[in-house]
Amino acid sequence: MPADSPIVSAIVVLHGVSAADERFVALRRTAAQQGGATEQYYGEEKPWSQWRPVVEGVPQPLIWVIQWPKVLPTGFDKAGFREAVNALDANGAAESYSTPFDNAALPRPSLTAPTTEFGFLVIDPARLSDPVIVKAAEKTFTDCYDAPDGGFSGGHWGQGTSHDPTHDRLFTYYMGFESLEACTKYSKTELYALELITLKPATKNAWAIWTVLERASDI
Numbered sequence: 001m002p003a004d005s006p007i008v009s010a011i012v013v014l015h016g017v018s019a020a021d022e023r024f025v026a027l028r029r030t031a032a033q034q035g036g037a038t039e040q041y042y043g044e045e046k047p048w049s050q051w052r053p054v055v056e057g058v059p060q061p062l063i064w065v066i067q068w069p070k071v072l073p074t075g076f077d078k079a080g081f082r083e084a085v086n087a088l089d090a091n092g093a094a095e096s097y098s099t100p101f102d103n104a105a106l107p108r109p110s111l112t113a114p115t116t117e118f119g120f121l122v123i124d125p126a127r128l129s130d131p132v133i134v135k136a137a138e139k140t141f142t143d144c145y146d147a148p149d150g151g152f153s154g155g156h157w158g159q160g161t162s163h164d165p166t167h168d169r170l171f172t173y174y175m176g177f178e179s180l181e182a183c184t185k186y187s188k189t190e191l192y193a194l195e196l197i198t199l200k201p202a203t204k205n206a207w208a209i210w211t212v213l214e215r216a217s218d219i
Helices: 022-033 078-088 129-145 181-186 189-203
Strands: 007-014 041-044 060-068 095-101 117-123 154-160 170-178 203-211
Touching: 007 078, 022 041, 022 060, 095 170, 117 129, 117 181, 117 189, 129 154, 129 170, 129 189, 170 181, 170 203, 181 189, 189 203
Parallel strands: none
Antiparallel strands: 007 060, 007 095, 041 060, 095 154, 117 170, 117 203, 154 170
């Protein structure tokens, strides 16, 4: 798949799976060789999120980012692949969030950064006709470039879909930072809070996932 092709980026959260698990390795290769997803990343979820607390005795989930081509190869069994992924998950149902991008290069800076944050906002559909809400959803991402102390590596954002049907209007933010410290420092600024305050009355749910990703090279 060309490096600047249109894609659908999938963030898959697997529970009870390690990156070395042979079944996970096989699924990565299936996604690449049969599904055309030759750009993939994975890494353990970091215990830095107040929305996703660590459960004592339970390993941290594995984050898997699959950059699917916008048009999948003929004959690829996406439903069968999804079943295999769910079977791998310890809970029998992996979390999955998919976001289309016009160019695979758009989210890449967040995936290759030293620290990756995925932010999620579920917005009340009835409020999306309000231009103030729409603009705030965009500025939640673009304001990152103006972080007072720098440290933002880039990324992108968009409206996508979720494994959870209650996430009917999901906005996903791909954000890369030079370090956790840079991300934390920015999250304590007025600029960071500005648009989230605007969005709060329209927000049905919100959470974030932090990870340090490695690009899959064995596919």
